[in-house]
Amino acid sequence: MKVQHDIVIVGAGLAGMRAAIAAAEKSRELSIAVVSKTYPIRCHSVCAEGGTAAVLREDDSFDLHAWDTIKGSDFLADQDAVELFVREMPKEILRLNSWGCPWSRLEDGRIAQRPFGGHSVDRTVFAADRTGFHEVHTLYERMLMYPNIVRYDEYFLTSLVIEDNEVRGITAIELKTGDLILFEAKAVILATGGAGRLYGFTTYSHTVTGDGMAIAYRAGVPLKDMEFVQFHPTGLVPSGILMTEACRGEGGYLRNKLGERFMQKYAPERMELAPRDVVARAMYTEIREGRGFEGPYGPYIALDLTHLGEDRINERLPLIRDAAMKFAGVDPVEEPIPVRPVAHYTMGGVHTNINCETTVKGLYAAGEVACVSIHGANRLGSNSTAECLVFGRIAGEKAAEYALSKEFRHAPQEAYKAEEKRIFDEFLGKSGDESAYQIKKELNETMDKNLWIFRRAEGIKEAIRKIKELKERYRNVEIVDRERKFNTDLLTAFEVGFMLDLAEVVAIGALNRTESRGAHFREDYPKRDDVNWLKHTLAYYTPDGPKFDYIPVTITKWEPVERKY
Amino acid sequence: MGSEVTFRIKRFDGEKSYWQTFKVPVYRGMTVLEGLYYIKENYDGTLAFRASCRMSVCGSCAIKINGKPRLACETQILSLGSSNIDIEPLDNFKVIKDLITDFEGFFKKHEHVKPYIIRKDDNYENPTEILQTPEQLYAYYDFTLCIKCGACYSVCPAAAREDYLGPAAITAAYRFNADSRDGGSEIRYALVCGDNGVWRCHFAAECSEVCPKQIDPAKAVQKMRVKAALHTIKSIFGW
Numbered sequence: 053m054k055v056q057h058d059i060v061i062v063g064a065g066l067a068g069m070r071a072a073i074a075a076a077e078k079s080r081e082l083s084i085a086v087v088s089k090t091y092p093i094r095c096h097s098v099c100a101e102g103g104t105a106a107v108l109r110e111d112d113s114f115d116l117h118a119w120d121t122i123k124g125s126d127f128l129a130d131q132d133a134v135e136l137f138v139r140e141m142p143k144e145i146l147r148l149n150s151w152g153c154p155w156s157r158l159e160d161g162r163i164a165q166r167p168f169g170g171h172s173v174d175r176t177v178f179a180a181d182r183t184g185f186h187e188v189h190t191l192y193e194r195m196l197m198y199p200n201i202v203r204y205d206e207y208f209l210t211s212l213v214i215e216d217n218e219v220r221g222i223t224a225i226e227l228k229t230g231d232l233i234l235f236e237a238k239a240v241i242l243a244t245g246g247a248g249r250l251y252g253f254t255t256y257s258h259t260v261t262g263d264g265m266a267i268a269y270r271a272g273v274p275l276k277d278m279e280f281v282q283f284h285p286t287g288l289v290p291s292g293i294l295m296t297e298a299c300r301g302e303g304g305y306l307r308n309k310l311g312e313r314f315m316q317k318y319a320p321e322r323m324e325l326a327p328r329d330v331v332a333r334a335m336y337t338e339i340r341e342g343r344g345f346e347g348p349y350g351p352y353i354a355l356d357l358t359h360l361g362e363d364r365i366n367e368r369l370p371l372i373r374d375a376a377m378k379f380a381g382v383d384p385v386e387e388p389i390p391v392r393p394v395a396h397y398t399m400g401g402v403h404t405n406i407n408c409e410t411t412v413k414g415l416y417a418a419g420e421v422a423c424v425s426i427h428g429a430n431r432l433g434s435n436s437t438a439e440c441l442v443f444g445r446i447a448g449e450k451a452a453e454y455a456l457s458k459e460f461r462h463a464p465q466e467a468y469k470a471e472e473k474r475i476f477d478e479f480l481g482k483s484g485d486e487s488a489y490q491i492k493k494e495l496n497e498t499m500d501k502n503l504w505i506f507r508r509a510e511g512i513k514e515a516i517r518k519i520k521e522l523k524e525r526y527r528n529v530e531i532v533d534r535e536r537k538f539n540t541d542l543l544t545a546f547e548v549g550f551m552l553d554l555a556e557v558v559a560i561g562a563l564n565r566t567e568s569r570g571a572h573f574r575e576d577y578p579k580r581d582d583v584n585w586l587k588h589t590l591a592y593y594t595p596d597g598p599k600f601d602y603i604p605v606t607i608t609k610w611e612p613v614e615r616k617y
Numbered sequence: 618m619g620s621e622v623t624f625r626i627k628r629f630d631g632e633k634s635y636w637q638t639f640k641v642p643v644y645r646g647m648t649v650l651e652g653l654y655y656i657k658e659n660y661d662g663t664l665a666f667r668a669s670c671r672m673s674v675c676g677s678c679a680i681k682i683n684g685k686p687r688l689a690c691e692t693q694i695l696s697l698g699s700s701n702i703d704i705e706p707l708d709n710f711k712v713i714k715d716l717i718t719d720f721e722g723f724f725k726k727h728e729h730v731k732p733y734i735i736r737k738d739d740n741y742e743n744p745t746e747i748l749q750t751p752e753q754l755y756a757y758y759d760f761t762l763c764i765k766c767g768a769c770y771s772v773c774p775a776a777a778r779e780d781y782l783g784p785a786a787i788t789a790a791y792r793f794n795a796d797s798r799d800g801g802s803e804i805r806y807a808l809v810c811g812d813n814g815v816w817r818c819h820f821a822a823e824c825s826e827v828c829p830k831q832i833d834p835a836k837a838v839q840k841m842r843v844k845a846a847l848h849t850i851k852s853i854f855g856w
Contacts, residue, residue, distance in 0.1 A: 146744035152734040161748030193733040257669040489658035532662035541662040
C-alpha cells in the first residue's frame with residue numbers, strides 16, 4: 053500500500069507536533085503526515101516534568117541564557133545554534149500560552165518562572181510539575197485545528213527511502229493491520245526521540261528505543277556525540293521514575309546518610325542546583341565512599357523536601373508527591389525520597405546543522421533524536437523541551453520551504469518490495485534460539501555497568517565485546533508471534549536490533565574519547581582536553597561497525613574556560 | 618517476597634477469545650504492568666498489551682484488573698489482596714488483540730468537541746502574553762489532567778451505544794469553556810447538546826469513580842448540561 057504527502061513527520065512528541073504545526077502554518081496547501089509509534093499523547097515527552105527555559109523578564113538576557121547553556125555543555129555546544137535557540141525561545145512560551153497551555157502563574161497573571169540547575173536566574177517556565185504533559189496536550193490539541201495535518205497513529209517506522217542522496221519517503225508498519233505502508237514524500241522530518249532504553253535503570257518510557265537514530269544511521273546518516281548520555285541525579289528507587297530537578301529548584305536538599313548536604317563539597321556556590329553531570333557524580337561519589345543509605349534495592353541518597361511544607365509541595369510538585377507515594381511508598385511531606393542517578397537523556401543524535409538539515413537532502417531531524425548541538429557534553433535541565441519547540445518549529449518551516457520548491461518524485465518500487473521481503477519473509481516468523489528480551493536484558497546490564505557515570509577503558513572494552521556478542525546472537529533471534537496484526541513481539545525484536553547498533557556507537561565513541569567532558573567522565577582520563585578533544589564525534593555505519601570522524605565546535609564569542617560551580 | 622500469584626488473562630487472537638493463566642512470582646511494590654512484562658518476556662511473547670511511560674501520565678495501559686478499569690502501571694499486585702488476578706481489555710472498546718483495544722473512535726470524539734483555544738485574535742507570528750490569574754487557572758486546571766486512558770468511557774452505560782461522545786470528550790469541552798483565554802464556548806455547547814451529547818448521560822457517575830486522575834468527569838458533564846440547556850433555550854428564542 054502506498055500514500056503520498058508533501059511532508060512526512062515521524063514521531064509525535066513535542067518536536068514532531070511542533071514541526072507539523074509550523075509546516076501547516078507555512079502553507080495550508082501542504083499535505084503533512086504525522087506518523088507515530090504510539091498515539092501522540094502517549095509519547096515520552098509527557099514525562100518531562102520540571103519546565104522549559106526561556107528569557108522572559110528584565111532580570112535575564114539572551115547572552116546569559118546562552119552562556120549558562122554553553123558552560124553547562126562543557127563548551128561542546130555549537131554557539132551559533134545556542135544563540136539562535138535562546139532568541140527564538142520566548143515566543144514559543146507565548147505561543148503555547150495562547151494555545152491553552154496551563155502555565156503556572158504569578159499573582160498578577162503573568163507566567164511564573166522557577167530556578168533550575170545551571171541557570172543563573174529563575175528562567176524555567178512550568179506547569180506545576182507536569183510541564184511536558186501539558187505541552188504535549190496543548191500541541192496535540194492545537195494540531196487538530198489544521199485540516200492539512202493527517203495523523204497516522206500507531207505506525208512503526210521500518211526504513212527511510214533514499215535515492216541519489218535525496219529522501220523519497222519512509223516505510224512503516226500499520227500496527228492494527230500489520231500492513232507495510234510506503235509513504236512517499238518530498239521531505240521527511242525525524243522526531244523519534246532519544247535512545248534511553250539502552251540502559252536498565254532509566255527514566256525513559258518503554259517505547260524510547262532510538263528507532264529514528266538507528267534507521268538514519270543504517271541509511272548512512274552520521275550520528276554525532278553519542279558517547280554523551282545524561283544521568284539525571286534523582287531517579288526514584290527502585291523504578292527509575294524521574295523525580296524532577298524542580299524538587300531542588302523549589303528548595304529541596306540532597307543528603308547523605310550522615311544527614312549532610314554534601315553538595316557543599318562539590319559545588320559550594322550552586323549547591324543542589326549545579327548542572328546534572330556535577331550533581332550526579334557527587335551523589336555517586338558519596339555512595340561509593342560509603343555515605344549512601346542502604347536499602348533493599350541498593351544504596352541511595354535522600355531527596356529531602358520535608359521542610360518545604362505540604363502546601364508548597366501540593367501546589368508545585370503534585371506529581372512528585374503522587375509518584376513517590378504510589379511507586380516507593382514514601383510521602384515526601386513526611387520523609388525524604390530515596391533516589392539515585394539514572395539514565396535520562398541522549399545528548400547525541402542524528403547530525404544536523406542549525407537548520408535541522410541532515411546529510412541527506414530533504415531529510416530533517418529535530419528534538420532528542422537530533423544533535424544540532426545545543427547541549428554539547430551536558431544538557432541543562434529545562435533546555436530539552438525548549439529545544440523541541442524551537443528546532444521542531446525550524447524543521448517544520450525548513451521542510452515546508454523545501455517541499456514547496458520541489459517537484460514530487462516517486463519512491464523506487466524496489467525499495468518497498470525489498471523492505472516487504474525483509475520484514476515479512478525474512479524476519480517475521482523467523483525461527484531461532486535467542487530471545488530478544490534476554491538480549492535486551494543483557495545489553496541493559498552491560499550498559500549500566502560499563503557505560504555509566506564513571507567510565508574506564510577496561511569496562512568499556514568489556515561492554516564492546518559484550519555488544520558484539522549480543523549482535524551475533526541477535527542474528528539468531530526468534531520471533532514467537534507469527535501474526536501480522538499488532539505484533540508487539542516483532543516490534544521488540546526490531547527495537548532491540550536498533551539498540552544494539554546504537555550501543556556500539558555509544559561504547560566505541562566513549563572508548564575513543566580519552567578525556568572527561570560534561571557527562572562523559574573517564575576515570576583514566578579525568579581532565580578535559582581542549583587541545584585534542586574540543587570537537588564533535590561523528591559515527592558512520594559500516595557493516596563491520598562504526599567508522600569515526602571528528603568535526604570542530606563552532607565558537608562565536610565564548611572561549612572555553614575552567615568549569616566551576 | 619517470594620510469593621506467587623496467578624494471572625488469568627483474557628486473550629483474543631482476532632477470531633476467538635479465550636482465557637489463559639500464568640504463574641507470576643511477585644515482590645513488594647511489583648505492578649500489574651511488570652507482571653505483564655514478566656509473562657511476555659518469560660512465557661509468551663505473543664501476549665499483546667500497550668504500555669509506555671509506566672508512571673501514570675501517558676494513559677496507554679488502562680485495562681480491567683479484577684473487574685475494574687485501572688492503569689496497570691500504577692496498580693501494585695499485592696495491593697489487590699488476592700492471589701488471582703483477572704486481566705481483561707476495557708469494555709466499550711472493540712478489541713484488536715489481547716488487551717489492545719481500538720481507540721480511534723474515542724480520539725475522534727475528543728476531536729469533535731474542538732478541544733483547543735478558539736480566539737479571534739490568534740496571532741501565530743507575534744504572540745503576546747495573555748494574562749491569567751492563579752484563580753482563573755484553577756477554575757479549569759483539574760480538568761486538564763485527563764490522560765485519555767479510556768477508563769471512564771469503558772464503564773459509561775451510555776457509551777455502550779457507540780455514538781455517545783462520552784465523559785472524556787465532554788470533560789475536554791468543559792475544560793476549554795472554563796478557560797479565561799478561550800472564546801469558543803458557544804461553538805462547543807452546540808457540539809455537545811446534540812443527541813449524541815450531554816443528554817445521553819444517565820448520571821451513573823461511574824466515570825468519576827474509576828478515573829485514575831480523580832478528575833470527576835461526571836461533574837463536568839453536569840455543568841455542561843446546565844450550560845447547554847441555556848444555550849439551547851437562547852438559540853430557540855434567538856437571544
